[in-house]
Amino acid sequence: MPEDLAIPSDDDQSQGALDALIAERKRKRDHLGSLGVNPYPSRFDRTASAGELHRDYDGLEADQRTGQIATLAGRVVSLRGHGKLIFITLADQSGTIQLLIQESRRSDRAGQVLEALDLGDWIGTSGEVITSRRGELSLDVDDLQMLSKALRPLPDKWHGLVETDTRYRQREVDLLANAESRRVFDIRFKAIAALRRFMQDDGFVEVETPILQPMAGGAIARPFFTHGNALDIELSLRIAPELYLKRLIVGGYEKVFEIARNFRNEGVDTRHSPEFSALEAYRAFGDFNDGMDLSESMIVAAAEASIGTMTVTVGERSLDLTPPWPRRHLLDWLEAVVGVRLHPSDPVEKVRAICDAHHCEYLEEWTSGKLIFELYDTVLLPLVTDPVFVYGIPIDVSPLARSNDDDPTMADRFELCIDGKEFVNGYSELNIPEVQVERFARESQLAAQGDLEAMPADAAFVRALEYGLPPTSGIGLGIDRLVMLLAGVEAIRDVILFPMLRPESFD
RNA sequence: GCGCCUCUAGCUCAACGGCAGAGCAACGGACUCUUAAUCCGCAGGUUUCGGGUUCGAAUCCCGAGGGGCGCACCA
Structure with a gap:
């Protein structure tokens, strides 16, 4: 869908709903900038992926601490706030991992980033690998950085992106949502x-x-x-x-x-x-x-x-x-199905008769060989599992x-x-x-x-x-x-x- | 190319001739164990576009555009 790439002005009363959503995200991003936090840092070093953490730590009992510090990067795909406690689902290419963010533990910068955080943002984070009280493998976050702000809202987290047109045209959104x-x-x-x-x-x-x-x-x-x-x-x-x-x-x-x-x-x-x-x-x-x-x-x-x-x-x-x-000879198989032995040397009338009997359409100039191939396409092929x-x-x-x-x-x-x-x-x-x-x-x-x-x-x-x-x-x-x-x-x-x-x- | 279906909020969908609505997302608020979190509040629309019929159109008709499916051609 067409969208104006220009930043809409705040006093523009006619801006659409999408423009308003984008403007809100830009406002958050720019606010981070005004705090001296670069919302588009040039690089980020991570020590693990979500998949690696699951591989190494899955199976722990609930409410465990490993003492292991990990640094991860990925996209925020789910956000569940509980006041002073926030759960985030972070997705990278290898899978997803839960971030557990406690106000009492997180850094000041993490707090600033959280204020500006939206679904879809890319973040980098580090913390101790733990399991939550419900037993889910999580990162007990102490630091959080914005790696890149998503200005457009994500599709519905439950239904994903359904419309085929959009799925094909914006495959990047299809991939991140579905x-x-x-x-x-x-x-x-x-x-x-x-x-x-x-x-x-x-x-x-x-x-x-x-x-x-x-x-x-x-x-x-x-x-x-x-x-x-x-x-x-x-x-x-x-x-x-x-x-x-x-x-x-x-x-x-x-x-x-x-x-x-x-x-x-x-x-x-x-x-x-x-x-x-x-x-x-x-x-x-x-x-x-x-x-x-x-x-x-x-x-x-x-x-x-x-x-x-x-x-x-x-x-x-x-x-x-x-x-x-199995390997079947075309003429043998055709004979088994139509009950007549056909061969490219047969007169076309003979092969046409079989075509007629099996709803196989043909053109006047086709040879017996071509007709036999057509029979294969229309009569034999649909039988294949x-x-x-x-x-x-x-x-x-x-x-x-x-x-x-x-x-x-x-x-x-x-x-x-x-x-x-x-x-x-x-x-x-x-x-x-x-x-x-x-x-x-x-x-x-x-x-x-x-x-x-x-x-x-x-x-x-x-x-x-x-x-x-x-x-x-x-x-x-x-x-x-x-x-x-x-x-x-x-x-x-x-x-x-x-x-x-x-x-x-x-x- | 021909036929049928479809297009409503960022996303997913209602309303089908009579006040355009819900869930999610957003926004304001509460909440330290959630995982489709929950709760309270608030906002969000040129119903794809252009005509027409009608007292009244998202809804019916005509046309255009996007997409899908089927047939034909092809792997």
């Missing part, structure tokens, strides 16, 4: 750290490839475009790092990965964000089976590190991530994947599906330059027919293939979706700190 939001992002960053650790431990080199690209490739998606002034060229934001990563394998890196922010200029819903994170990994000398092994291991590692369990609950659904995960690898995917929808040695209409490609969603896409990489050229040519043909999603030919990538790409296994993992799964949330915006929204108006 423990659930902190929980989700703690899981996110633990999971990402675990993925990175796992990959590094497995000998993968973390690399960086361009986000600004002359021609976005490596996936089927509509890109964002921008302009590079220095070279006066049109650039697009990457939709996938795939082509550059494979060029690094050509260059001699045998195991590479990138945690890549990708950008796709497409619809926004609970599962899609225009800006999303993927982990892509490429390993020389491997095939898609290695990709399935890797996917399983790294997701299990991420789950262990972030939530410590293989059981997750999303909405009403309870899912079991315990490995190993616990993790399952689906492998063997029509070559028609896999322009960068190697075809199967025994069946050239199918790609050595898999998708990892959990809870009705795709989490990983991986395949044996196509490394025959002429075949890649043919695949690109076919995509161009589709583009000429008006398919906006057809993949553009990338001559630089083909040239790289001509230097020789070894047999390679590649995978791409959707990190946001993985975090949604681990945290048990159903909106992708709840796992992205600052999701894309229409710009705020400050008029």
Whole structure:
């Protein structure tokens, strides 16, 4: 919401309620200043965190004194006054700790700071570690300093911040007010750290490839475009790092990965964000089976590190991530479900009939392979609960994947599906330059027919293939979706700190 | 893009055609063991914005804006 950043004058009778609250806090801050207390000191040394104190002293009986002096810093999130005795709940990143402030014990400066104290202020404090008469671990405060004054009031301490708009736009407030939001992002960053650790431990080199690209490739998606002034060229934001990563394998890196922010200029819903994170990994000398092994291991590692369990609950659904995960051939599974053996070499009429029978819509120009893939998306995917690898995917929808040695209409490609969603896409990489050229040519043909999603030919990538790409296994993992799964949330915006929204108006 | 829902005090929510209210936060006061502290008192509003209907609109209608959900596209 728009707020005037100018300090309102005291005689302004028209000032709003919020302005009055802010003015009151400024008055307190300035009063501290007039007492010679700097409300914005440059630094503060602490000796412990709330979490450390709980770790070291939890379990003490009520009304105990430890003789241990600790110095803490954090934000005031609750304030309970009893006249000459005041309880404060102080929050730092590690948790919360109670401050017990007795008038008879505290310093004069502590008294001055208390006078000026509001919910939300950052303070530094020191005192003896004790337990209260009710048994709560507390700091018996003797000194208190203001570290930074909060000028705006905090959301309701019990209900927190509820409105999604504000939660996304002012994530800092969401984080400080809502423990659930902190929980989700703690899981996110633990999971990402675990993925990175796992990959590094497995000998993968973390690399960086361009986000600004002359021609976005490596996936089927509509890109964002921008302009590079220095070279006066049109650039697009990457939709996938795939082509550059494979060029690094050509260059001699045998195991590479990138945690890549990708950008796709497409619809926004609970599962899609225009800006999303993927982990892509490429390993020389491997095939898609290695990709399935890797996917399983790294997701299990991420789950262990972030939530410590293989059981997750999303909405009403309870899912079991315990490995190993089944691997089902797409055509076998489809046959089991629709009762007819389909194959990309089948006449389109036969596959269309199955689509019609299963409410799967299609376009006139789609091939049998594309239709089969569509059946997988609309008929099989919704059936998935616990993790399952689906492998063997029509070559028609896999322009960068190697075809199967025994069946050239199918790609050595898999998708990892959990809870009705795709989490990983991986395949044996196509490394025959002429075949890649043919695949690109076919995509161009589709583009000429008006398919906006057809993949553009990338001559630089083909040239790289001509230097020789070894047999390679590649995978791409959707990190946001993985975090949604681990945290048990159903909106992708709840796992992205600052999701894309229409710009705020400050008029 | 289409449809549905939503917007009231800093926050969370009432009032649903008839005086805009509560809790928390704030402000003044009491209180040395609370932890959603309690108690007394006091204040806080362009009901998102602009039109319209009406004796009277937060409420009904139209339009605009923000957000959410569903469908379509996509991972």
